[in-house]
Amino acid sequence: MLKGKFKIGGEWLADLFKAKTPPLIGVDISSTSVKMVELVAAGKGRMRLERYAIEPLPKDAVVDGNIQNLEAVGDSLRRGWKRLGTRVRNVALALPSAQVITKKISVPPGLREEDLELQVETEANQYIPFTLEEVNLDFQPLGSATGGGDDVHVLIAASRKEKVEDRVACAEVGGLKAIVMDIDAFAAQTAFELMESQLPEGGRDQVILLVDVGATMMNINVLQNNQSVYMREQPFGGNQLTQEIQRQYNLSAEEAEAAKRNGGLPESYEPEVLQPFMDTLALEVTRALQFFFTSTPYNQVDYIFLSGGCATIENIDNVVAQRTGVNTLIANPFATMDVSPKIKARQLAQDAPTLLVACGLAMRRFDA
Numbered sequence: 001m002l003k004g005k006f007k008i009g010g011e012w013l014a015d016l017f018k019a020k021t022p023p024l025i026g027v028d029i030s031s032t033s034v035k036m037v038e039l040v041a042a043g044k045g046r047m048r049l050e051r052y053a054i055e056p057l058p059k060d061a062v063v064d065g066n067i068q069n070l071e072a073v074g075d076s077l078r079r080g081w082k083r084l085g086t087r088v089r090n091v092a093l094a095l096p097s098a099q100v101i102t103k104k105i106s107v108p109p110g111l112r113e114e115d116l117e118l119q120v121e122t123e124a125n126q127y128i129p130f131t132l133e134e135v136n137l138d139f140q141p142l143g144s145a146t147g148g149g150d151d152v153h154v155l156i157a158a159s160r161k162e163k164v165e166d167r168v169a170c171a172e173v174g175g176l177k178a179i180v181m182d183i184d185a186f187a188a189q190t191a192f193e194l195m196e197s198q199l200p201e202g203g204r205d206q207v208i209l210l211v212d213v214g215a216t217m218m219n220i221n222v223l224q225n226n227q228s229v230y231m232r233e234q235p236f237g238g239n240q241l242t243q244e245i246q247r248q249y250n251l252s253a254e255e256a257e258a259a260k261r262n263g264g265l266p267e268s269y270e271p272e273v274l275q276p277f278m279d280t281l282a283l284e285v286t287r288a289l290q291f292f293f294t295s296t297p298y299n300q301v302d303y304i305f306l307s308g309g310c311a312t313i314e315n316i317d318n319v320v321a322q323r324t325g326v327n328t329l330i331a332n333p334f335a336t337m338d339v340s341p342k343i344k345a346r347q348l349a350q351d352a353p354t355l356l357v358a359c360g361l362a363m364r365r366f367d368a
């Protein structure tokens, strides 16, 4: 596991290795909203959720992880930051996994930093379908598996420069300064480690399926002992439910979205619209499981953790558990944290499953 030390963009890397990480906010720019989380140290190695904010984004400002409307995203960031009520302007951002090419390479032990960089660039040239001028490249030594004089594994990651620059620019428009660039799946994994500690034996050896269902995408990441063993995305999400509500009840997208969250739909909604959607979601999870089993040596999983906006649908955990036959839990990265008394517990319970990535990013301020 990367222990959250992963950064993209050589200039930040150099800065952060020297200085202790300054206070920062975790900021997840997804397709429907920007999500911001600020954690502080609460003593004895504990963390406290100090503040968070979820600020909606206008339609089509972010599509498939691409920033389409930089100004709109910047405005949402500014509004979210105001509502957050913090003084911290440094932020940790994440790129969508789909925009990053990662590759594990082996290098001889004891390389000097410059030689390691050279080696990484040479290897990157082979694996990355762009020239090095077009990409931001970063790497993270993972240590040798057995210790001793064996080769050292190094994870390299590359993303097209404009993808990185777009996000940095959004932050700037919003009056914020990007000092860390992570990858969303890694950030979610960092946050998941908090939850894993609550499983029997700290989740050791358990095969865990993380399923994030947002508005448009279902992201699957299978973990074992803090290592990702499988990743996949399937086009499925809450938009499907919103569209069905629009169609059935002749509502605009905004009306349907509001009705979905706040209720007030006719009685037929639950049996005729919501239930079928929940069944389809569970079926999609089953499909993901089947893909996982057929493309890996694994043939069972121990737990499913649901996150993302669709994980807030009441009873969705039971529907998924029944359909898959696997213990299913709703992800709450703050379950073991202290929480500021200013935060309303009920609202947090609703929002927590959507804050995994932002929380994992916020944890970057505690990097050793």
Ligand SMILES: Nc1ncnc2c1ncn2[C@@H]1O[C@H](COP(=O)(O)OP(=O)(O)OP(=O)(O)O)[C@@H](O)[C@H]1O
Residues within 6 Å of the ligand: 030, 031, 032, 033, 213, 214, 215, 216, 217, 237, 238, 239, 242, 257, 260, 261, 307, 308, 309, 310, 312, 313, 354
């Ligand atoms: N209380 C709720 N009940 C039902 N659906 C909800 C609720 N709250 C949010 N959602 C749905 O969850 C989705 C948004 O979830 P989330 O914030 O995880 O998405 P996102 O990360 O912006 O999208 P994506 O991952 O596709 O980029 C929307 O479709 C929204 O309607």
Ligand SMILES: [Mg+2]
Residues within 6 Å of the ligand: 030, 031, 212, 214, 215, 308
């Ligand atoms: Mg999402």
